[in-house]
Amino acid sequence: MKALFHIDENERWPRVLLNIENFLRDVGPGGADIEVVANGAGVLAYRGEQGELTARMAELARGGVVFAACRNALNMNGIADDALPAFVTVVPAGITEIVKKQEAGYAYIKP
Numbered sequence: 001m002k003a004l005f006h007i008d009e010n011e012r013w014p015r016v017l018l019n020i021e022n023f024l025r026d027v028g029p030g031g032a033d034i035e036v037v038a039n040g041a042g043v044l045a046y047r048g049e050q051g052e053l054t055a056r057m058a059e060l061a062r063g064g065v066v067f068a069a070c071r072n073a074l075n076m077n078g079i080a081d082d083a084l085p086a087f088v089t090v091v092p093a094g095i096t097e098i099v100k101k102q103e104a105g106y107a108y109i110k111p
Contacts, residue, residue, distance in 0.1 A: 001032040004106040006098055008040035015111045017056050020065060029063070035101060039070035039094030043077055046088050054085060061087035070094030 003023065007016050020034060038046060046069050048054050061067055068091045069084065081090060091097040102108055 001027060002101075002104070002106040003032055003034050004098060004101040004108050005034065005036045006094075006108065006110045007036065007038050007042035008094075010041045010044040012042070012111060013045045013053050017053065017060070019109070019111045020060060021056075024060075024063065024065075033106075034060075034064070035066040035068060035097075035106065037068045037070070037091070037094050037097050037101070039073045041073075041077070043069045043073040043079060046074075046084050047079055048083065048085050058085065058087055068094070068097055070097070 005016055005020060007013065016036065020036070023032065023034070045053055045057075046067070057067055066089060067087055068089045071090050071092050073094060074081070074090065084090070098108065
């Protein structure tokens with residue numbers, strides 16, 4: 001299975017992470033390829049100021065979940081690459097990343 005979680009609202013992160021954790025609990029370790037694409041205000045959580053949320057993201061990343069940030073949204077929000085946690089990958093455009101993943105067979109999920 002392949003799942004793409006899309007987030008563009010910072011306040012939605014707790015729900016997104018809970019959805020991913022529940023999904024992984026259901027499919028088991030290694031049961032899915034998962035990527036989270038953040039654009040718009042969704043990139044704000046990647047500043048690392050979110051405490052528990054950042055810790056949950058880091059734990060999921062250690063388990064293979066890919067966290068991506070839209071370059072355009074980072075620039076729009078004044079967030080430099082060196083302010084991002086090491087587990088975050090920067091993509092040129094979040095929307096393009098979403099389309100590429102859908103073309104590669106990822107199911108689109110927007111909690």
